[in-house]
Amino acid sequence: MAARQRLKAVLIDLSGTLHIEDSAVPGAQEALSRLRRAPVAVRFVTNTTKECKRTLLERLCRLDFDIQEREIFTSLSAARGLVERRALRPLLLLEHSALEDFSGIETSDPNAVVIGLAPEHFNYETLNKAFRLVLEGAPLIAIHKARYYKKKDGLALGPGPFVTGLEYATDTQATVVGKPEKTFFLEALRDLDCQPEEAIMIGDDARDDVGGAQNSGMLGILVKTGKYRAGDEAKISPQPHLTCENFPQAVDHILQHLV
């Protein structure tokens, strides 16, 4: 096995890895404390198009996790990073609760479209507005392309179908910034002065967390909590660096073998 650089950063998925809805994974808080005593940076990463960082932080604090807001990186953060780097003025098709993460970004006279899960904006008039901008050359930035998601009363359309529709209408391709895109993982490491080869990702989604991370050059640990189903580890190539029971075990492995 090729020698790897020293581990500098650990990326940790939230829902399904640290907590399942409103319950922490048993032992996760203590495992995080142990991880923090090692000389590694820690970032908490998630795909979301609805929840701003403050909301995510509040939930994690309620569950007794020792986390700072600046350590949270979401697909919304990734989109903001892209918008800032390219000095774009976006039309934001986002839920109201997500707009906080774009405060300070100029949105008048838009020359870009940022699209997340926003049913209130997916009406004919607003989509036409977005369509005309993209047709005239505005970049289309998608928070992620999930097909649908599960609600209490059944399945509901995610942002993916609308992004696909706009791509077809304008004969362009959206830049997708959420997991499992490489952009997401590289952006998450951007302010840590850390190469992908010096980082590891812990998550419960074989394709979006581990597959995506490993494709960008990182190592990945798949945990068998949250949405994990038996055999998921075989669905990606290469397979996860490690598949283990839960986040505390993943931390044990890192402290014993990689630091």
Place this chain on the structure above:
Amino acid sequence: MAEMDWKHTIRDLKGVVLDMCGVLYDSGEGDGVAIDGSIEAVKRLKASDLQLRFCTNETQATREKFVAKLGRLGFDICVDEVFSPAPAAVTILKERGLRPHLLVHDDVVPEFDAVEKTDPNCVIIGDAADNFSYQNLNKAFQVLIGLEKPVLFSLGRGRYYKEMDGLKLDVGVYMKALEYACDVEAEVVGKPSPVFFQSVLADMGIQPSQALMIGDDLVNDVGGAQSCGMRGLLVKTGKYRGDHTGIKRKLSEGKHDTRHWTAAPEVSGRSPGCIHVIGRPAE
């Protein structure tokens, strides 16, 4: 050479098929607006020895309502000359024993009056415009994803069309959205489906090589017709944007009458286009 090809086309021509929106008129507030010279051009075609049919992917109204609107704009067209997707879809539903969930414009619903719609086992989407709300789209999605064998019909697959207040998303965009959401492939009824063009040719009793399709949509009008062996003529009115890759355009001077449609013929994608008169030139 485009000139020789065009002369052959004219010589062998027995029928003309006209797209409507973007060729005869632009839609918008009220009835819309007839495109300059189009009313006269249709009259001249009808007075000639060529057969004439109208082929539209219009699904925002029944054929009767649609033809009445064109009458008010000054066109002399009757329902029997018009081919549109909704009646074609009804035929397919009957043949295959299907009951549709409809996501279409309110004004085209009457075309489906005779069709059983309870306990749907397929979804039909048309150019629903403001009916393309998230809620309606979600309902169509839930019907589809709940079927053991999801069947999705799309009345046309256009990307956008032109109205007086700007370009607007067409049914194809929402077809792609539902295809992606459910991982299915839609069946297209209407242009550019070959079955649709063939039904028009059969009605005229002529061969594809004897027919010319005139439209403003490169893919759905001209491309679709040419795939069936018909000739295609692309007009620069309506949704035409002048940025289609693969078209070479050569303007040849003095050969056109500007009162008529100016066009850049796409002859099998090989020859550069030039401007021609439709029908027999006025002397």
